[in-house]
Amino acid sequence: MKQPIFLSVLLLFICANVFAQSKSNLKISGKITDAATGKAVEYASVGVTDQVSNKVVNGAVTDSTGYFEVTGLSTGTFTVNIDFIGYEKKSVTNVQMGVSGKTVDLGNIALTPTVKTLAEVTVTGRAAIIENQIDKIVFNAANDVTSQAGVALDVLKKVPQVSVDIDGNVELQGNPNVRFLINGKPSSVFGNSLTDALASIPANQIKSIEAITSPGAKYDAQGTGGIINIILKDNRLQGVNGSINLAAGTRLENGSLNLNFRKNNFGLNAFFSGNKQLSSRTPSAQDRLSTNVADNTQTHLLQNGYQDFQRSGYRSGIGFDWNLSKKDNLIGAVGYNNFSNSSSGVTNISQTLLGQNGVPIAASNILRNSSSKGGIGAIDWSLNYIKKFAKDGQELNVLYSSSFGKPRASYNQxxxxxxxxxxxxxxxxxxxxxxxQTNISIDYAHPIRKNFIIETGVKTVLQNISSVADIRVFQPALSQYIPDPAQSYELGYDMKIYAGYLSTTFSLFKFLNVKAGARFEHTDVKIDYPNTAIPSYNNLVPSLIFSHNFKDEQSLKLAFTRRIERAEYRDINPFMNLSDPYNITTGNPLLKPEIGNNFELGYNKSFKNGGNVYIALIERINTDDVKPYTILYPTYVIGDSTYVNVSVTNRQNIGIEYNSGVSISGSMPITSQLNLRGNLMVTQKRVVNDLLGGNVTNGTNWRFNLNATYLLPKDLVLEGFGNYSSAINTIQGKRPQQLTYNFAFRKQFYHKNASIGLTATNPFTKYISQVTTIRTGNYISKNTVLVPYRSFGVSLTYKFGKLEFKRGKEQGNDFLHSAPSGDN
Structure with missing residues (x-):
């Protein structure tokens, strides 16, 4: 572990010294605006050409205010060329460098909109698939042709520093405590079953995914691992248009319909999607040996059986955005989500009681039939008002969002x-x-001067959870289930969070970019459950990011963020799932929030051919660390029932966890046809378990994935993707290794407005064997699950409608096609 970290530090040190030896730091700056409206033009390309050699020496892209800065120039005479879709190209000649100081400010440069009809002309400006920004990594799924099949879980596997196991558990930089958002807003569907929620979002509806590893003070403090924001596709082009997507396969079927309408300053969009994971059989086995210290006997438990599992869901919604004036914008949306899962199966149980000398005393053979169901129906709505002022960058943002969900769970055995x-x-x-859940926030940004912005805001989060548990016990004499009042209960959970923040972004000594802030959150929790009380608490959450941009698209950053992990609904609900009475799972309403302190030192390099590489050293320290914890009980009483030889698992505050790691991710065009993207992360984990008197667990885990895309003639695309995660020690055993891979083929036709794709996942093996061990002071358990993962599928996409080209910022940031039919 020490060697890769040492090599990475050495590389960062060498890079920093090379940059420091740059012979010149002359630069050209300016601002690009629309000549007709006076608005800033984002993402315009600025290139600087030496007028003597006629070679391009450097370039830049304008930011959200239209500002650009080209650095790393030497003395001489240059031409500055500005270009953006929908505008006439413009050049500023005879720019003299080194004559009157280190910086030449070109001031405001106005671009003239083109008037050319583009009905039969395709203009393409494609953003990179992966973008490294100061606080996050952006994966532009809409630009990845083969990401359009499957669901959100499949897209997440390709996002750098994100890992997804075969059960749908997501980690960011090795931490599973991730805050998930959709279009920047929370939803109650994530609190019930994260895997089901992510499996209900079709991949073809995702525009991009933001992995925010260093959230600033403006973000909610929830999520010690960071934030993953799923941004759905929209359309900022004039006209009526839409798309239909269908996918069918041996394990997954989904379909979606998107409709968009925009006229002048008003836009409307609607969507519907549905998906179904077909029923698949999962064989499983458990071999467990436990010891009763009271009489020194042992019990050998063998369970062999299967579960038939299926999942389904659908999403729908409608939204609008209305530019009330040049400075006022109103955005609203309402959506409904519903997903469910069910399983049923048969298990053969053999249980043998062994005496002190290992001789069998008693034995029994049992057959168990079990089934379970779960899901949620939730409605989300939001209203967002944005007010821009005369000064560029000065903005007021008021957001109201709310979500109401009805989670449900049941079992029978x-x-x-x-x-x-x-x-x-x-x-x-x-x-x-x-x-x-209800969220109300007010945010205000005020630029003091160029490169110096202050942001502040307040937010209220209100969450109310109620649940009723109706438990029934089978009575053999009556041959029916009888209500058990001793096990049944009602749960009320009310949480209020009041937050405020202040942050600033500025340049220090014209060398260092600084983003600093602090957020204060007061949390008040009331729970209506017997013998349970949770005191209110306060958290001060600082964040600090230093960065420096060098010439040739290189940057270095050092970040520190503090985060909180509050328990979700599924973690606190004390409902006892007795579908397997030998292995009971439940929630823990007394969970305290986990506090995470995260450090990251990162180096980013972008290449002119579209490639990039990012190297980061990561240190994460969690206090009151929350982890699943299993305890074996020789006898366990629930209400009026007594269970024998039972393990009970819930989430507990373990102690302190230290994570030290290195992450390397990048994308590189090998040729004009072949592109490779990869992600490597090595983590050394050390957990101090206070529940076992400070017992220490160490483990090293490494994850690696590689994506290869090859462009063939006639709009054919081939792709291969592989993902590997090594086994790792846990506080009570060992988590298994995992290897998945898939192949994809896609053909685009009809002016790229239609496509057909074929996919194959783990085509050479039907099952992935997952062997998990759990060890405690009085038992050891080996659990084997054969996960059915092999699948084949086909997907169809068609985009329709008439578009009118609209210039400038109204088009959004994603790649655009102005043609008879459009592209989201």
Missing amino acids: VQNLASEQIPFAGTSGNTPGNDK
Whole structure:
């Protein structure tokens, strides 16, 4: 572990010294605006050419205020060329460098809109698939042709520093405590089942995914691992247009419809999508040996069986944006999400009681039939008012968003001796609930001068959760389930968060870019559950980022952020899932928030051919670290029922976790046809378990993925993607390694407005074997699950409608096609 970290530090040191030896730091700056409206032109290309050699020496892209700065220039005479889609090219000649200081300010440069009709002309300005920004990594899924099949989980696998296991668990920089947002807003669907929620979003509806590893003070402090923001496609072009996407396969089927309408300053969009994961059988086995310290006997438990699992969901919504004036914008949306999952199966159980000398004392063979269901229906709505002022960058943003979800979970299990047909035991549980969240925020940005901006704001988060558990126990004498009041309960959970922040972005000594801020959050929690009380608490959450941009598109940054992980609905609900009465899972309403302190030292380099590389050293320290924890009980009483030889798993505050790691990610065009993207992360984890008197667990994990895309003639694309994660020690055992891979083929036709794709996932192996071990003071368990992962699929996409080209910022930041039919 020390060697890769040492090499990375050495590389960063060498790069920094090379940059420091640059012979010149002369620069050209200016601002690009629209000659007709006076508005800033974002993302315009600025190139500087030496008038003697006629060679391009450097360039830049304008920011959100239209400002650009080209650095690393030497003395001489240059031409500055400005170009952007929908405008006439413009050149500023005879720019003399080194005559009157280090900086030449060209002031305001106005671009003239073109009047050329583009009905039959395709103009393409494609953004990079991966962008490294000061606080986040952006994966432009809409620009990745083969990302259009599957669901959000499939797209997340390609995002640098993000890992997704075969069960759908997501980690950012090795941390599973990630805050998920859709279009920058939270939703109650993520609090019930994150995997189900991510499996309900079709990949073809995703414009980009932001992995925010160093969130500033403006962001909510929730999520010690950072924030993942899923940005859905929109369309800023005039006219009526839409797209239809269909995908079918051996494991997954989905479809979606997008409709967009825009006339002048008003736009409307609507969508509907549905998906279904077909029923698949998952064989599993458990081999467990436990010790009863009271009488020094042992129990050997063997469970072999299967579960038939399926998942389905659909999403729908409608939204609008209305430019009330040149300075006022109103954005609103309402959507409905519904997803569910179900499983059923049969398990053969063999249990043997062993005496002190290992001789069998008693044995039993049991057959268990079990089933479970879960899901949520949720409605989200939001209204956003944005006010821009005369000064560039001065902005007021008021946002109201709310979400109301009805999570649901149920199970049923019945057991009978293998020699008998009549059940002797069984349990059923049903827990409907409500989850309401409301967010109200006011944000204000004020530029003091160029490169010096102050931001401030306040926010209120209100969350109310209620749940009812109806538990019934099977009575053999009556041959039916009878309500058990001792196990049934009602849960009320009310959380209020009041937050305020102040942050600033400025340049220090014209060398160092600084983004600093602090956020204060007061959390008040009330819970209506027997013998449970949670005191209110305060958190001061600082953030600090230093960065420096060198010539040739290179930068270095050092970041520190503090984050909080509050428990979600699924973590606090004390509902006991008894679908397997030997392995019970439940929630913990007494969970304290986890506090994370994250450090990152990163180097980024972008190449003229579109490639880039990012190297980061990462240190993360979590206090009150939350992890799943398992305890074995020889006897365990729930209500009026007593269970024997039972393991109970819930999430607990373990202690302190230290994570030290190095991450290397990049994208490189090898040829004009072949592009490679890869991501390597090595993490050394050290956990101090206070529940076991400070016991220390060490483990090293490394993850690697590689994506290869090859462009063939006639708009054919081939892609291969592989992902590997090594095994790692946990506080109570070992987590298994994982290897997945897939191949994709896509053909575009009809002016790239239609496409057909073929995909194959793990085509050479039907199952992925997952062996997990758990060790405690009185038992060891080996769990084997054969996950059905092989699949084949086909997808179809068609984009329709008439578009009118609209210039400037109204087009958005993604790549654009102005043709008979458009592209989101």
